Amino acid sequence: MAPKVLISDALSDAAVQIFKDRGIDTVFQPKLGADKEKLAAMIGDFDGLAIRSATKVTAKLLERAAKLKVIGRAGIGVDNVEIPAATAKGVIVMNTPFGNSITTAEHAITMMLALARQIPQADVSTQAGKWEKNRFMGVEITNKTLGVIGCGNIGSIVADRAHGLHMRVIAFDPFLSPERARDIGVEKVELPELFKRADFITLHTPLTDKTKNIIDAASIATMKKGVRIINCARGGLVDETALRKALDSGHVAGAAFDVFVDEPATENPLFGHPNVVCTPHLGASTSEAQENVALQVAAQMSDYLLNGAISNAVNFPSITAEEAPKLKPFVALAEKLGSFAGQLTETGISKVQIAYEGHVAGMNTKALTSAAIAGLLRPMLQDINVVSAPVVAKERGIVIEEVTREATGDYDSLITVTVTTERQSRHVSGTVFADGRPRIVNIKGIRMDAEFGPSMVYITNFDKPGFIGKFSSTMGDAGINIATFHVGREAPGGNAVALIEIDGDMPADVLAKVRALPQVQSARVLRF
Numbered sequence: 001m002a003p004k005v006l007i008s009d010a011l012s013d014a015a016v017q018i019f020k021d022r023g024i025d026t027v028f029q030p031k032l033g034a035d036k037e038k039l040a041a042m043i044g045d046f047d048g049l050a051i052r053s054a055t056k057v058t059a060k061l062l063e064r065a066a067k068l069k070v071i072g073r074a075g076i077g078v079d080n081v082e083i084p085a086a087t088a089k090g091v092i093v094m095n096t097p098f099g100n101s102i103t104t105a106e107h108a109i110t111m112m113l114a115l116a117r118q119i120p121q122a123d124v125s126t127q128a129g130k131w132e133k134n135r136f137m138g139v140e141i142t143n144k145t146l147g148v149i150g151c152g153n154i155g156s157i158v159a160d161r162a163h164g165l166h167m168r169v170i171a172f173d174p175f176l177s178p179e180r181a182r183d184i185g186v187e188k189v190e191l192p193e194l195f196k197r198a199d200f201i202t203l204h205t206p207l208t209d210k211t212k213n214i215i216d217a218a219s220i221a222t223m224k225k226g227v228r229i230i231n232c233a234r235g236g237l238v239d240e241t242a243l244r245k246a247l248d249s250g251h252v253a254g255a256a257f258d259v260f261v262d263e264p265a266t267e268n269p270l271f272g273h274p275n276v277v278c279t280p281h282l283g284a285s286t287s288e289a290q291e292n293v294a295l296q297v298a299a300q301m302s303d304y305l306l307n308g309a310i311s312n313a314v315n316f317p318s319i320t321a322e323e324a325p326k327l328k329p330f331v332a333l334a335e336k337l338g339s340f341a342g343q344l345t346e347t348g349i350s351k352v353q354i355a356y357e358g359h360v361a362g363m364n365t366k367a368l369t370s371a372a373i374a375g376l377l378r379p380m381l382q383d384i385n386v387v388s389a390p391v392v393a394k395e396r397g398i399v400i401e402e403v404t405r406e407a408t409g410d411y412d413s414l415i416t417v418t419v420t421t422e423r424q425s426r427h428v429s430g431t432v433f434a435d436g437r438p439r440i441v442n443i444k445g446i447r448m449d450a451e452f453g454p455s456m457v458y459i460t461n462f463d464k465p466g467f468i469g470k471f472s473s474t475m476g477d478a479g480i481n482i483a484t485f486h487v488g489r490e491a492p493g494g495n496a497v498a499l500i501e502i503d504g505d506m507p508a509d510v511l512a513k514v515r516a517l518p519q520v521q522s523a524r525v526l527r528f
Helices: 013-021 036-045 059-064 083-088 101-117 119-127 153-164 178-184 191-197 217-221 240-249 287-307 323-344 365-381 389-395 467-477 508-515
Strands: 004-007 025-028 048-051 070-073 092-094 145-149 168-172 200-203 227-231 252-257 276-278 349-358 399-405 413-421 425-432 438-443 446-451 455-462 482-489 495-502 520-527
Touching (some): 048 287, 092 287, 101 200, 101 227, 145 191, 153 178, 168 191, 323 365, 323 413, 349 365, 365 389, 455 508, 467 495
Parallel strands (some): 145 168, 145 200, 252 276
Antiparallel strands (some): 446 482, 482 495
């Protein structure tokens, strides 16, 4: 059956056609986002939801979205999606971070130029029949210093445009490497130095706990007298009340804002000041950008629903279309190895190490690790998935460690999951053979070769004659058919393990009889 996608906000006809051309059953209701009740009534039938900013995807809505696999936001901001709730349900949330980058960067440059030459104010005055040539004295931007806070995709485009205007560009970004700074021609500085040196400051960073009010009264006091501040990123990066006071005192010469703490902004501390330029969140508002993000989100969602490719997800590692089919059997292996370890773990987990050896070490191990952690935690937490697992593990203080090694021994690829608890450390290894089926090849250092089955029995025992016969008799007496029987041992007469696939479930009284067999140390029922 073809996947179904609901488009609840306005997307272009070309974007809608992308879904249809890819064979996806598409329902286009561009005004549905404003009708919460109708959207909630419909959402349960869809695998994907394509939105802009009008649709609010709340935890309450997600409770009704039983089949939903992916939410695609045509644009950068995902403030209208409750990411933790989507993650908990295993719903991938995608955005389109690059579709409107040029448009937003151009808007910031335009705002800076308008601010420098007081264009909006001069326009209003002139069209009112005044000729106030002496009133609107501007400043040149040539040879001025532009301070860029946040030098990612948009910030780096702003820096490039500023170079074309013969400005000196300094940048603060904790994630900007010295090599990248040299490549884009900016001087990397710390925030206090940027505040001290910049003639113009432009913000291009997300709103987080660390960046909220990154410009406040204290930082404004350290800035040059006559500084001009541009914000086309996110409302809340600047303390608007503190900025208004600095504008009133003349310490800040002007401000140009496209974003505000409260939107729609019908009133704001900055409104009415003669040296402030404001626009109604127009950063991404060009016909080109709106089309780009719509086409991009349609392509991304289609790729995920049809072949498992994940791009620009905010809550899961990216997986390319080329990677997806190669990863699929290893994702299954990682999840089953994690599940094996999780079903045997009874005490608190402190650390999990996933080691990748051979060919698999060059794959997208982040996605594989998520699958392993999901398998590990599911026996204990039940309602968990590959999207939510890393977050849940972090919340519980579990240390996750990845190790990759190029070379391995007997296998082209090998994944080993090692779980450390309060009492012990346990590891299990597996591989994928040419047939694409995951196999366990090592348990606690004991070699074996066993496929996973829906219902299995795991036994640790002493390697003594008679165990296999007595176990088989116990199963026969109970009317339980043995599908496969795999054994391994440390040494003759030493510790041994057995992994047996059975048809159906094993009743508790039969499991008790197995545990009572002379050579058996422990016996557990496993389900995969």
